[in-house]
Amino acid sequence: MRIGVVGGGVVGLTCALRLAEAGHTVTVLSADRVGDTTSSVAGGLIYPPGTRPEDRCAGWTAAGVGEFTRLSEKDIGIRVLPGRLLHRAPAPWPYWAGAMPDLVREDDVPEPWTNAVRFSTPVVHLARYLDWLSGAVAEAGVAVEHRRLASLAEVAGADLVVNAAGLGGGALAGDSTVEPVGGQVVHLADPGLTEWVVDEDADVVTYVIPHGGHVVCGGTEERGRAGTEPDPEVAEDIVRRSRALVPELAGAEVLGTRVGLRPWRPEVRLDREGDVIHCYGHGGAGVTLSWGCADEVAALAG
Ligand SMILES: Cc1cc2nc3c(=O)[nH]c(=O)nc-3n(C[C@H](O)[C@H](O)[C@H](O)COP(=O)(O)OP(=O)(O)OC[C@H]3O[C@@H](n4cnc5c(N)ncnc54)[C@H](O)[C@@H]3O)c2cc1C
Numbered sequence: 001m002r003i004g005v006v007g008g009g010v011v012g013l014t015c016a017l018r019l020a021e022a023g024h025t026v027t028v029l030s031a032d033r034v035g036d037t038t039s040s041v042a043g044g045l046i047y048p049p050g051t052r053p054e055d056r057c058a059g060w061t062a063a064g065v066g067e068f069t070r071l072s073e074k075d076i077g078i079r080v081l082p083g084r085l086l087h088r089a090p091a092p093w094p095y096w097a098g099a100m101p102d103l104v105r106e107d108d109v110p111e112p113w114t115n116a117v118r119f120s121t122p123v124v125h126l127a128r129y130l131d132w133l134s135g136a137v138a139e140a141g142v143a144v145e146h147r148r149l150a151s152l153a154e155v156a157g158a159d160l161v162v163n164a165a166g167l168g169g170g171a172l173a174g175d176s177t178v179e180p181v182g183g184q185v186v187h188l189a190d191p192g193l194t195e196w197v198v199d200e201d202a203d204v205v206t207y208v209i210p211h212g213g214h215v216v217c218g219g220t221e222e223r224g225r226a227g228t229e230p231d232p233e234v235a236e237d238i239v240r241r242s243r244a245l246v247p248e249l250a251g252a253e254v255l256g257t258r259v260g261l262r263p264w265r266p267e268v269r270l271d272r273e274g275d276v277i278h279c280y281g282h283g284g285a286g287v288t289l290s291w292g293c294a295d296e297v298a299a300l301a302g
Contacts, residue, residue, distance in 0.1 A: 001160055003027075003301065004157075006029050006155065006168075007028070007029075007165040007169070008029075008034055009034070009286065010130065010290045013028065013130070015279060015294045016142045017136055017140055017294065018294040018295060019298055020137070020142050028137070028144045034130050038167070039260075041260030042260065044124035045196055047085075047119075048285035051283050053267050053268070055095075058099060063291050064292055065100065068124060077211070078124050081121070081194065082194075082195050083118070083121070084116040086116045087115050089114065100119035104118055105118075159275065162279060163276060163279065164279045164297075166282070177266055178264065178280065179224060180262065180263070181221055181225070182221075184218065184231065185216050185260075186239055186254060187214045187256045187258075190213055190252070191251070196210060199245055204241070205221065217238055217241075218238060220238070230259050262283050263282060268282050270293055270296055270297070
């Protein structure tokens with residue numbers, strides 16, 4: 001089958017790879033270069049904060065943990081590291097706990113926290129990983145065209161279209177439930193951290209995700225944000241919060257700051273409508289869910 005995949009972020013490229021591996025002739029149509037997508041800004045921690053529907057996201061997360069763990073054997077920027085989600089109040093048992101074989105609850109945590117969940121999971125250095133993924137897609141014979149579509153009908157000569165356009169996916173599907181949730185991160189030089197950490201109950205969720213050369217520190221959740229110009233005051237605040245959470249970052253050099261717009265939707269959309277498969281609205285977990293969703297897209301393509 002000839003398949004046009006609209007979207008060249010982590011979701012579109014992973015779908016394209018799985019579809020090409022299944023024997024289809026695939027073209028990716030993407031308005032942006034991969035280094036300018038939201039995907040390239042992500043912290044790369046594999047777990048699905050707040051995404052729904054829970055049962056499907058649990059399965060997609062398990063698929064992601066499995067595939068990224070396998071890929072961590074290649075030298076493409078993936079490491080499996082332990083870490084903790086810190087809580088200041090009793091937290092429900094994570095619905096995706098089954099995806100993390102070594103997940104345990106910890107009650108012996110310093111103030112102001114009262115409990116944590118600890119587990120090991122892949123952390124993905126997005127610049128390196130997207131570079132590898134783009135190469136894998138090209139090697140599988142997928143063509144990539146850079147243009148912005150006003151409608152899915154503009155995908156010419158395809159038997160099937162996959163709408164994996166992230167934040168743009170809603171407009172292309174006539175779906176008004178997708179909205180941007182901005183996130184700013186700061187990259188600090190990595191002093192050799194061996195664990196990731198997320199303070200889920202801070203006034204603003206704060207996280208530190210080490211990748212060897214740099215640490216991705218965040219974050220912000222700015223509903224309805226339009227632009228991706230970083231705010232220097234927000235960057236300073238992120239550095240302050242990250243150093244308070246991980247004192248080893250005290251002297252770490254600031255390397256840069258970036259903003260991405262998460263494609264938030266009440267639920268991830270993955271379904272088939274005639275000759276269109278929709279796969280968008282992955283919010284703050286598109287990297288995590290990318291392999292599980294791509295497997296399902298390939299199955300729906302038949
Ligand atoms: C600060 C921050 C931290 C994050 N951290 C994590 C994390 O630790 N773990 C995790 O799993 N996720 C994380 N995320 C979320 C993750 O980045 C997103 O869920 C993911 O990137 C969505 O991927 P996507 O391919 O759907 O969208 P995108 O990467 O936005 O790609 C969309 C693609 O569609 C194309 N497109 C859009 N509209 C059109 C159109 N009309 N015509 C043609 N092309 C179009 C774009 O050009 C682009 O190629 C984070 C996000 C942010 C902002």
